[in-house]
Amino acid sequence: MPTDPHHALRMLDWDSRHFGCPVASITDANLDDIALVGALEAARLQEARIVYWHAPASRQPDPQILERYGGQLGDHKTTYSWQATGAENLPADADIGEWPRGPASAELRELAREAGTLSRFRRDERFPQDRSITLYEIWIERSCRGEMADAVLVAKAEGTILGMATIAIREEHAARTGQIGLIAVAQSARGQGWGLRLMHAVQRWLLEREIQACTVITQRVNTAACQLYQRAGFALAKVESVWHFVGFVKR
Numbered sequence: 001m002p003t004d005p006h007h008a009l010r011m012l013d014w015d016s017r018h019f020g021c022p023v024a025s026i027t028d029a030n031l032d033d034i035a036l037v038g039a040l041e042a043a044r045l046q047e048a049r050i051v052y053w054h055a056p057a058s059r060q061p062d063p064q065i066l067e068r069y070g071g072q073l074g075d076h077k078t079t080y081s082w083q084a085t086g087a088e089n090l091p092a093d094a095d096i097g098e099w100p101r102g103p104a105s106a107e108l109r110e111l112a113r114e115a116g117t118l119s120r121f122r123r124d125e126r127f128p129q130d131r132s133i134t135l136y137e138i139w140i141e142r143s144c145r146g147e148m149a150d151a152v153l154v155a156k157a158e159g160t161i162l163g164m165a166t167i168a169i170r171e172e173h174a175a176r177t178g179q180i181g182l183i184a185v186a187q188s189a190r191g192q193g194w195g196l197r198l199m200h201a202v203q204r205w206l207l208e209r210e211i212q213a214c215t216v217i218t219q220r221v222n223t224a225a226c227q228l229y230q231r232a233g234f235a236l237a238k239v240e241s242v243w244h245f246v247g248f249v250k251r
């Protein structure tokens with residue numbers, strides 16, 4: 001049965017407010033080119049200026065569609081997952097602790113901006129870049145306040161914050177899973193093991209709460225992050241293509 005293009009489209013209130021223009025998402029990952037055009041035309045009727053489409057990694061829309069609707073690949077969104085084996089040996093780390101619930105600090109906001117450097121919003125310059133940066137500041141602020149995370153772990157040496165990781169607990173199929181939202185190490189402290197120590201601290205934090213699994217999403221181009229997750233025992237779970245269609249309503 002053909003997909004009703006209006007049903008394959010969802011307007012995104014938060015993104016629309018944040019980016020200052022109507023933003024929509026195509027909700028069906030498996031549209032053929034004809035149905036994709038239908039969804040994009042439905043978006044045009046809604047005056048969407050930005051449309052996201054999460055599709056299988058191998059999906060390549062017709063170049064003419066991309067040309068006509070301002071389509072570009074935003075990201076190879078890459079999900080890693082970890083399942084505890086029971087053989088974990090994760091001793092406590094005195095340099096890593098939990099950030100008290102409340103506002104974020106300037107150092108944490110800077111680390112959050114670092115975490116967003118390779119995001120699809122930063123790499124696609126058609127997005128208002130100031131807004132793409134503040135997205136990550138809002139994310140850490142809301143994480144520290146407990147709205148977008150259950151814990152923010154902070155690595156400190158001699159009173160200076162060198163890294164952070166945020167953890168949210170999700171209920172999935174009656175099981176609790178951890179999700180790392182943001183993770184970053186200060187540029188001056190990279191390559192010294194802080195990233196791996198933060199990952200281990202996340203795993204320990206989860207195991208202490210009897211949570212045996214965790215996921216983290218990154219970009220395939222973020223080699224350092226991908227390697228770090230694998231080094232911490234995470235396995236590649238999923239790669240999706242995220243397409244951006246931008247600005248086509250004015251044509």
Ligand SMILES: CC(C)(COP(=O)(O)OP(=O)(O)OC[C@H]1O[C@@H](n2cnc3c(N)ncnc32)[C@H](O)[C@@H]1OP(=O)(O)O)[C@@H](O)C(=O)NCCC(=O)NCCS
Pocket residue numbers: 114115116117118182183184185186189190191192193194195196197217218219222223224225227228229231
């Ligand atoms: C990803 C990041 C957190 C790694 O932190 P780090 O403290 O430098 O990492 P570590 O020193 O603990 O390294 C641990 C492992 O990560 C991998 N790794 C770290 N940096 C790497 C790099 N530049 N290239 C490839 N692998 C890298 C390695 O496997 C390394 O293990 P090894 O040294 O035994 O080979 C850091 O590069 C960073 O903050 N990047 C910017 C923010 C970001 O992109 N966050 C992820 C958002 S999804």
